[in-house]
Every structure is written in C-alpha cells, then in structure tokens.
Amino acid sequence: MSIKRIEPGARMSGAVVHGNTVYLAGQVGDGESVTDQCKSALAEVDSLLAAAGTDKSKVLQTIIYLSDIAYFAEMNAVWEAWIDPANPPARATSEAKLAAPKYKVEFIVTAALD
Structure with a gap:
C-alpha cells in the first residue's frame, strides 16, 4: 500500500x-x-482534506485539545457550525498544554477517502 505525504x-x-x-x-x-x-484551524483542516481528496463529511475521528477547558463552549459553537451535521465524527476533547502559550486549541483529524 502506498503512502502519500501532503505538505x-x-x-x-x-x-x-x-x-x-x-x-x-x-x-x-x-x-x-x-x-x-478554531475557525482558522478548521479552514486549514478543510484545505488539507481537499489536498488529500476528501472533505469534512468523511471525518472519522477528531481529537481536540484546549489549553483551558473553560473554552469548551466557545470551541463547540465553532465546531458545531463547521461539522457536516449528517456525518458527525467520533470526538474527544481534553485540556492540555499546547506547543506555544499563544495557542488555545488544536485539532487532530482522521478521515476516510471514500
């Protein structure tokens, strides 16, 4: 099976x-x-999914890290506007220290091609 690396x-x-x-x-x-x-990160998710030949309707799982769990409701408002409501993925959200203090949210996404 081949492996394709994007960016x-x-x-x-x-x-x-x-x-x-x-x-x-x-x-x-x-x-x-x-x-x-959130909006900026999810726009990059859309871009990477498109480069791979898929889209958010094929997202299987998303892991979301918040630098402070107090951001949960604000993140969810953006998430719920972004996801394909007919195809919501499995999801987990956790509080974690992110790579730099300026970051408040990080999305890790796994998707299907078909």
Missing part, C-alpha cells in the same frame, strides 16, 4: 494518506480568541 516538512507532514485513510497533523489557528483560532 511534508523537516519535522512532520501536514497530512499523510495511507490506504483509504487520511491522518492530519495537529492543526492550530491564528487569532487572539478561541473562536478565531
């Missing part, structure tokens, strides 16, 4: 396709607010 870099790829599954690296966004960071 490969020295440390990681933006996404990796193996078989009929797409694995995205953790996506963080720009902006000061959780809302802005």
Whole structure:
C-alpha cells in the first residue's frame, strides 16, 4: 500500500494518506480568541482534506485539545457550525498544554477517502 505525504516538512507532514485513510497533523489557528483560532484551524483542516481528496463529511475521528477547558463552549459553537451535521465524527476533547502559550486549541483529524 502506498503512502502519500501532503505538505511534508523537516519535522512532520501536514497530512499523510495511507490506504483509504487520511491522518492530519495537529492543526492550530491564528487569532487572539478561541473562536478565531478554531475557525482558522478548521479552514486549514478543510484545505488539507481537499489536498488529500476528501472533505469534512468523511471525518472519522477528531481529537481536540484546549489549553483551558473553560473554552469548551466557545470551541463547540465553532465546531458545531463547521461539522457536516449528517456525518458527525467520533470526538474527544481534553485540556492540555499546547506547543506555544499563544495557542488555545488544536485539532487532530482522521478521515476516510471514500
């Protein structure tokens, strides 16, 4: 089975396709607010999924890290506007220290190609 790497870099790829599954690296966004960071990160998720040949209707699982669980409701408002309501994925959300203090949210997404 072949492996396709999307936006490969020295440390990681933006996404990796193996078989009929797409694995995205953790996506963080720009902006000061959780809302802005969520919208920005999910736009990058859309872009990477498109580059892999799929879309959010095929998302299988999403793991969401929040720098403070107090952001849960604000993140959910953006998430619920973004997801395909006919195809919600399995999801887990947890509080975690992120890579840099400016980050408030990170999305890790796994999707199917078909």
